[in-house]
Amino acid sequence: MSITITLTDQDKSTLRTAAYGAVSLMAAAGAPHKGITHGSVVLTSATGLVGHVLAAKSKDIRLPGKSVAELADEVLPALTAAMSLLGKQYPEEVDNFRGTVVVAVEAAAGPGKGESNPAVAVMARKVTAALDAA
Template sequence: MSITITLTDQDKSTLRTAAYGAVSLMAAAGAPHKGITHGCVALASATGLVGHVLAAKSKDIHLPGKSVAELADQVLASLTAAMSLLGEQYPGEADNFRGTVLVAVEAAAGPRKGEPSPVVAAMARTIIAALDAA
């Protein structure tokens, strides 16, 4: 049995901005290029409603900003908004979204050899806090 879930275009944009923005924040914090690629692959590999939204071809991801702080302001707010939206309407998909973003952030943090830099690790904690703020 299939359940139809509908999101507005704005809701979908918020989810995409939040997820891809999280990987962008990891890049801005100095995560290795190979890790960023792995983070994007993790987002593209998502399943369920979240997977369909993240895989859709769109031009609605806009991440302007001239500093990491400006980028973070937008992305962290989008992460919290996405979790609130999904938590209220589709709790199972909220867990799916959170898990997907966490896998992407972990993948973006870098290779398994050694620890990520302190800056990259701090950014990952900030992203997790935004996901949990909803």
């Protein structure tokens, strides 16, 4: 069975910017390098429509900014926008996207050994809040 993707290029860019941006935010907040790698693997391992969009080779992911705040200004609204557009066009993919991003963020936060970085924990909560704001 093949999936027909009728999202616009801008919609696909929003989804990719949101998902990969969430992992980038975790890195900027101080998540361990190994965790970031695991988070990225989660994104490339997604299935369904979300998996097809995230796995596509593209140069449309926009993550400007020289600070965590500037990066968050781009990524957090993109997460909310991605959830909204999927809710309107592909409601069956909303849970897939949210679940994929949440697992990627958890993986990026790193293994549960000892005390975690408070900044990373706060950023994970902000990502989840942005996903739930739609």
